[in-house]
Amino acid sequence: MIRQTITFSASAELGSGSSLTSVTDSQPPILHFRGKIIGMHVEKLKEEMNRLTDQHASGFILDLSQVPLLDSSALGVIMLTVQQLRQTDGKLVLLNPQPNVRNVLRVTRLDTVLEIVSDSESTRHVP
Amino acid sequence: MTTEIAHQATILVIDDEVDILDLLEMILEVEGYHVITAGDGSQGLQLAETHQPDLILLDLMMPGMDGYAVVEMLKAKPDLATIPVIMLTALAQANERIQGLTAGAVDYITKPFESQELVLRIESVLSRTLPIKYINPLIGAMGEQFSVDGVEQLASHLQTASAIQQGLLPQTPPHIPGVDIAGYLRSSMSVSGDFYDFIQLDDRRFGLVIADVRGKGIPGALLMVMIRTALRLVSREEERRFGDKASTANVLKRINDLIATDTDPDLFATVVYGVLDADANRLSTETSPTCTFTYANAGHCYPFHLMNTSPTRGWIKDIDSTDAEQVPTPQLESKVDLIEGIHQIRQLNVGGLVLGSFGFATFEEQVIELQPGDALLFYTDGILEAENQNGVLYGERRLAQVFESNYHLSAEGIRQQIEADLLNFCRFEDKCDPPQLQDDLALIVVKMNADQSPPTSIDHTALSRQR
Numbered sequence: 001m002i003r004q005t006i007t008f009s010a011s012a013e014l015g016s017g018s019s020l021t022s023v024t025d026s027q028p029p030i031l032h033f034r035g036k037i038i039g040m041h042v043e044k045l046k047e048e049m050n051r052l053t054d055q056h057a058s059g060f061i062l063d064l065s066q067v068p069l070l071d072s073s074a075l076g077v078i079m080l081t082v083q084q085l086r087q088t089d090g091k092l093v094l095l096n097p098q099p100n101v102r103n104v105l106r107v108t109r110l111d112t113v114l115e116i117v118s119d120s121e122s123t124r125h126v127p
Numbered sequence: 128m129t130t131e132i133a134h135q136a137t138i139l140v141i142d143d144e145v146d147i148l149d150l151l152e153m154i155l156e157v158e159g160y161h162v163i164t165a166g167d168g169s170q171g172l173q174l175a176e177t178h179q180p181d182l183i184l185l186d187l188m189m190p191g192m193d194g195y196a197v198v199e200m201l202k203a204k205p206d207l208a209t210i211p212v213i214m215l216t217a218l219a220q221a222n223e224r225i226q227g228l229t230a231g232a233v234d235y236i237t238k239p240f241e242s243q244e245l246v247l248r249i250e251s252v253l254s255r256t257l258p259i260k261y262i263n264p265l266i267g268a269m270g271e272q273f274s275v276d277g278v279e280q281l282a283s284h285l286q287t288a289s290a291i292q293q294g295l296l297p298q299t300p301p302h303i304p305g306v307d308i309a310g311y312l313r314s315s316m317s318v319s320g321d322f323y324d325f326i327q328l329d330d331r332r333f334g335l336v337i338a339d340v341r342g343k344g345i346p347g348a349l350l351m352v353m354i355r356t357a358l359r360l361v362s363r364e365e366e367r368r369f370g371d372k373a374s375t376a377n378v379l380k381r382i383n384d385l386i387a388t389d390t391d392p393d394l395f396a397t398v399v400y401g402v403l404d405a406d407a408n409r410l411s412t413e414t415s416p417t418c419t420f421t422y423a424n425a426g427h428c429y430p431f432h433l434m435n436t437s438p439t440r441g442w443i444k445d446i447d448s449t450d451a452e453q454v455p456t457p458q459l460e461s462k463v464d465l466i467e468g469i470h471q472i473r474q475l476n477v478g479g480l481v482l483g484s485f486g487f488a489t490f491e492e493q494v495i496e497l498q499p500g501d502a503l504l505f506y507t508d509g510i511l512e513a514e515n516q517n518g519v520l521y522g523e524r525r526l527a528q529v530f531e532s533n534y535h536l537s538a539e540g541i542r543q544q545i546e547a548d549l550l551n552f553c554r555f556e557d558k559c560d561p562p563q564l565q566d567d568l569a570l571i572v573v574k575m576n577a578d579q580s581p582p583t584s585i586d587h588t589a590l591s592r593q594r
Contacts, residue, residue, distance in 0.1 A: 076393030
């Protein structure tokens with residue numbers, strides 16, 4: 001539903017089949033990540049999340065549908081973003097996390113400080 | 128090695144002649160370089176800023192900002208000053224070559240150029256500058272001390288840090304009658320983010336800690352030392368202050384407050400802190416001694432509780448009474464019984480937010496009763512996320528199976544079998560060496576001895592249960 005109205009505005013190939021694409025002309029903006037968010041890729045995610053946090057104080061969506069695994073550094077980036085967005089009453093929404101990732105979010109209780117939605121639901125939760 | 132690095136390098140070419148730009152781009156891309164081009168000096172500076180190239184090919188004679196001005200601007204910016212510049216000059220311009228070299232260029236190439244000479248000169252420069260570029264952050268960290276001696280000193284500091292950290296691990300498990308305990312840490316680097324700890328509280332009780340600190344290497348190790356020290360102090364202080372009302376959830380809450388105030392949210396740890404009490408009824412009028420495990424969990428993988436339900440052991444666990452306080456999380460129901468074995472394994476799934484990220488985090492406490500023959504397994508996610516050569520993860524189910532099938536062994540025996548199975552799982556078929564694990568790994572096995580009495584007398588316990 002969401003994807004029909006957007007155009008890609010920034011994209012980066014990160015090697016080993018991973019990529020990161022920001023769509024900032026949609027409301028709310030969406031950051032698509034493809035591949036495992038581990039090791040060096042976490043820095044790229046951090047840069048992009050920081051940029052989006054600065055520019056979109058009300059929050060944005062991180063699309064995790066193509067992310068089979070994320071490491072603890074990636075969780076750290078997500079937490080940093082949640083904390084920063086809270087200062088402006090903004091929200092981070094995670095879209096379609098896969099079972100492994102969803103499990104990590106549940107065990108760490110991060111699912112209580114951010115919003116998780118699946119594609120079929122609306123993303124109107126973000127102002 | 129150097130050639131391999133050089134071929135992945137990014138080269139910025141600045142020249143006002145489009146034909147030359149195209150030609151250079153073609154030659155260098157054939158050689159495997161990543162090439163970006165700029166048609167004038169100011170665009171070149173911009174691209175240098177955004178792309179941080181490994182080398183710049185710069186034409187001296189350009190309208191507007193000429194090559195000398197570009198070199199001067201580059202040298203004036205700390206983040207660009209170290210990028211090597213090779214000048215492109217006409218044959219006749221000897222003075223200008225000298226002027227360019229004086230301004231800070233490392234080499235020059237005369238136009239028209241031989242493509243082979245161009246490539247060789249670039250390779251020669253990169254073979255000197257690229258290794259330096261990659262150790263630059265290290266030089267920064269070492270400050271004035273950068274030298275062969277400095278590198279040796281840093282290496283020796285790391286070894287010392289590793290030794291200090293090893294020294295922080297419990298050398299022997301606590302001595303509690305009837306309780307068999309084994310702890311284990313395997314580090315993927317010289318210093319580690321995972322750790323476990325035992326804190327003896329009195330002759331019947333000890334605190335147990337398993338933790339996974341975010342990040343490996345030095346940052347992880349520093350946070351690890353901080354959390355370990357805080358836990359030792361706070362857990363004992365909590366006991367002194369609150370006695371029987373001491374709460375594991377409160378201990379985690381206090382440490383969370385400390386770390387959340389002092390560090391950024393992306394520095395955090397997942398921790399299980401629990402207190403094993405081998406004689407929880409000593410102050411009550413109950414005649415049968417009871418062993419309990421009271422714990423709180425800050426975002427850590429759920430520990431396993433193997434319940435001794437084997438009929439051959441003489442008595443069957445009364446699930447209803449011992450699980451009175453257990454409130455299973457609905458979505459977890461399918462996971463409560465991890466395996467179909469002789470013994471039932473459940474996950475201790477009371478949890479909370481990770482430690483150190485959010486000042487508002489609160490934690491819950493759960494008390495479980497341990498029967499003779501029960502066992503607990505604590506682990507870090509290094510084992511769940513270990514991959515085999517097909518990219519399959521080790522996972523909870525396999526861990527539970529190995530735990531259950533080696534249940535008859537001692538705590539240390541169970542611990543060894545889990546490690547052996549993990550290494551076997553990760554072993555690449557074509558390699559004989561033990562595989563390198565990507566992550567740190569910590570394990571604790573606690574086994575309630577079925578043969579020995581938990582606190583008082585086993586006969587008495589068995590009789591009172593049978594009644």
